[in-house]
Amino acid sequence: MKNVINKFLQEIGVYVVFFIENFPGKFGFLLRRHITLSFLKNKGKNIFIGQMNKFYKMNNIEIGDNFKSLHSCTFYANNGIIKIGNNVAFNFNVCINAADGGNIIIEDNVLIAANVVIRAADHNYKNVKKPINKQGHTGGKIIIENGSWICSNVVITKNVKIGKNAVVGAGAVVTKDVNANTVVGGNPAKLIKNI
Secondary structure, three states: OOOHHHHHHHHHHHHHHHHHHHHHHHHHHHHHHHHHHHHHHEEOOOOOEEEEEEEEOHHHHEEOOOOOOOOOEEOOOOOEEEEOOOOOEEEEOOOEEEEOOOOEOOOOEEEEEEEEEOEEEOOOOOOOOOOOOHHHHEEEEEEEOOOEEEOOOOOOOOOOOEOOOOEOOOOOOEOOOOOOOEEEEOEEEEEEOOO
């Protein structure tokens, strides 16, 4: 009987979370601001969380002042750490994934456009005797420094640092460090020009 009650309570919890994530308008915003954000490790002032934002392992996530994320962003911090500075904005459908021992630091005044993926952990794949989904992950670190702009559809892989005031052009795949005050683009991302 105890198992049945626990499963029922878990199911109710799923509905409550769904309700909070999806409720529209000002009331939905207030629910997300006061309930969802209360589970973060640290939170600043003036935070706007749009509909359908999902947070995993919230006690490993820190968000600074004046943060804004629009619709359908995801924050995975399972066994990892996510730190977001002040005056940071995410457009639609941004995925930040520090799961499995990763560490993602986004400093102040950073803009991240729609459909960006920032992933600080990779699947292990070298053991050909095991299926890839049984090999686990290896975590790394990603740092996006002050004043950077990450344009739409960018992918940033682990162990990368994006320097101050850098611009990562639309559709770029970043696998190596990006110097400060530069514009990069392409797959893999390469220097286009200095600012």
